[in-house]
Amino acid sequence: MFGRRVPPHVVFAGSLLLALACAALAFVAFSRGSLIWGALAGVLAVWFTVDAVRSYGWAQERRRQEQVRAQEEAQRDADRAARRR
Template sequence: MFGRRVPPNVVFLLSLLLAVVCAFIAYRAFNVNKISAAIIAGVFAVWFGVDAFRSYSWTKRKP
C-alpha cells in the first residue's frame, strides 16, 4: 500500500492472535446465549485462521 510489504511472519502471528481472540469471544458469547454474536465472532475466527494458514505457507516458500 505504501511501497513496503508486511513480512509474512508478522501477518501469520497477528492473524493467529486475532483468530484465537475471536474464537474466545465466540465461546464466551455462546455461553451467555448470544448466538448472533457467537456466529459473527466464529466467522471472524475462521477467517483469521485461514489467513494465518495462508501466510504460514508464504513463509515456507523460498523466493
C-alpha cells in the same frame, strides 16, 4: 499500501492472535446465549485462521525460493571457478 509489504511472519502472528481472540469471544458469546455475536465472532475466527495458514505458506515458499537461489548462486560460483582453472 505504502510501498512496503508486511513480512509474512508478522501477518502470521497477528492473524493467529486475532483468531484466538475471536474464538474466545465466540465461546463467551455462545455460552451466554448470544447466537448472532457468537456466530459473527466464530466466522471471524475462521477467517483469521485461514489468513494465518496462508501467510505461513507464503513464508515457507519464500524460504524455499531463497534456498533455490542460494544453490543456483553456489553452482554459478563453482562453474566460474572451474572455468578460471
